[in-house]
Amino acid sequence: MSTEETHKIVPYRTFITVWIGLLALTVITVLASWIDLGALNVWLALAIASVKCSLVIAWFMHLKYENRFLKLIFLITLITLAVFIGLTFVDVLYR
């Protein structure tokens, strides 16, 4: 396994840029909720939340700088979650 630690020191500027991005997205998600898009509203809110999460995970949580293995197991966890939700909906949607 290629697990050599990443000693990359992330400059403050990067973090602050990400933080401004997160704040901007928060404003956008609030504004978007005022427009009535029907069921799309929820999907839009989820999409924006996912983008915000990706920012947090990639930069704040350093995942961007970690080795491929950590990224892989993170992906496995997300797939597991998707399976749990998806298979539950196989029941709920067809009832």
Add this chain to the structure above:
Amino acid sequence: MSTPEPKDAFGAKFGMWLFLFTELILFSGLFILYAVYLAKYPKEFASAGQQLSVPFGAVNTLVLLTSSLFVAMATTSIQRGQKKLTEWLLAGTAFSAVIFMVNKYFEWSAKFHHGIYPDAPGLKELPQGEQIFYGLYFATTGLHGLHVLIGLALFLYVWGTVRSEKVHAEDYGLLENSGLYWHLVDLIWIFIFPLYYLVL
């Protein structure tokens, strides 16, 4: 153990990530329920969601995002050996957690004041979908609040270790892993905010 093993920083981080996965999945149980009940009661969720205070939610979002920034910056400052700055950033994080909880306290008390709390007599008059919405709201934000409290205790501890230089530029795993935990608490909130405060 007679020979102390060298510290395995990556191993500790790896373990922390695994723990975060378990946290993620713990909360996902509530999100699954949310998704199922949203599909069942979209209208009721919308009308109940409008009763939640967007300002409270938005302010708490800002507080958590900012505290996340502090922690992220703290991992940089400790590596650069800026001890004083690290202490301030960690104190800022803990302080943010306090603000978050104070906010939450006022938000919940306002709800209680309006007779909205689990199993409240008034709640049973509402449509079923709204009852479920509030049930989920209290369960999810309650569990999240508990995590914020744990985070608060954790950061007070980390702050102490930085002060006493147990955590320093060469060995900052504790700070880094506590930071990961705190970011997760933030992540959960990033989903809670739009799903509960902004639905439709």
Add this chain to the structure above:
Amino acid sequence: MSQPASASTDSSRGYLASSGKGPALFEWIFSTDHKRIGLLYLWCITTFFLMGVVLGLLIRLELIAPGPTIMNAQTYNAVFTLHGVIMIFLFIVPGIPAIFGNLFMPIQIGANDVAFPRLNLLSWWCYIIGALTAVTALFSGGGPPDTGWTFYVPFSTMTQSNVSMATVAVFILGFSSILTGINFVVTVHRLRTKGMTWRRLPLFVWALYATAWIQVLATPILGITVLLVFLERFVGVGLFDAAKGGDPVMYQHLFWIYSHPAVYIMILPGMGVISEVLPVFARKRVFGYWAIAMSGLAIAGAGSLVWGHHMFASGMSDMAVLVFSFLTFIVAIPSAIKVFNWVATLYKGSITLAPPMLFSLAFIILFSIGGLQGLLLGAAATDIHVHDTYFVVSHFHFVMFGGTGFGFFAALHYWFPKMFGRMYNATAATTAWVFMVSGFLVLYLSMAVVGLQGMPRRYYDYLPEFTNLNVSATVGSWILGAGLALMFANLLVGLFRGGPAPANPWKAATLEWTLSSPLPAENFEEEVEVTEGPYEFHEVKPS
């Protein structure tokens, strides 16, 4: 892989020896040594197993005749609930990983301990606190829980019995399981010694690795589920309460999202033990090393897709029944791959029928019967017929007891000399095995037949026409119980009076057998280097 027996055995008691400082008990319950923690688990888990056995025997005794026999209906409900809770959460789930995984997994990969020794001790404490909470639940509140181990709503949220405390216990035990899982995943990744590549990993370690992943990814769902039951009982959040718009079927979904993968948490380590024992006693390299290792991971993955097959009769959508039924058949494939490879390992082997081998062979047969029963249950149409009958009870005892239970006994007999440095009596162990297997078959085959005839599970009373098979099941339970008693008595005698065990009585090739018996206090004096696979037995030519 040839390291002389460690020199640290001046006192021949190895890691069992007391340092003489402070109370002896504290040296154990506050020890972060993986071997001591493993042994702590051994004593606790075996104790709970015996409690579970006694409760099981009581259930069978009650059912020997229709109508009240030795207890009233409420007691009966409490007894089968306890039997389930103890056997599942206190014995099968932690059993093999916590005991044998802790004792031998680090050694098998050439490490001196697990990755997080203090966390490991915390896991044990969580186990003990959880177990004590479960026991306290019996004697406090509204009396022992009577819901069955599944805690199904709405009954679990309404019953007066002490379900709240039982759910807290399950939550804490889940925590213990998660921590062990995290520890094992990191240990396998980070602490393999020089030359211990993934293709030289003993299959027991592979099995524990797959198990640990399920523990990490599935257990939290159980945590949130029991937490919600708890919240429901205390503050009435109403998430599963139909009167408040909740959906009780969602409880079943969440419960089985964990609890189906959990059956693989239970069975995979057992399969790992078998994969370890068979080549040693067939004196042959294991057949299909990669197939066995990877099918473990495949089971872990596919096992997360099939939870709905517990819910065919719950009012779930027909589409879901179809999908889950289909997926259920997929999970049979990796299990069958394992069975075929085990049998192929035996083929043309030079087989010794020592006790560990006998238990392993029983595992293969009993587990296969149980697995085939599982296919009947996985097919939605037949499941509707036998759902909630004794056929299901028979099925999960075949896979869980016949599988994991016998895997546990195989492990116990295989590693006993290494754990305690003493030998047990092989003849007595074999006799016990004969009793256990025959009692097992009489007991659970009777259950299968009476289930097919339509006797529902969990009932206190039954129709007179089911009497004969119930009597034979109860008699089977006595034979099985006698076998168990003999087995444990024999091990206890071996523990105190047995002759000294050599370092490698079975001539196995994994690393723990290169150390002295009992294990030395410090695993490896210096880093070992591994140069070949775990099943290279040099006295036979590789086929």
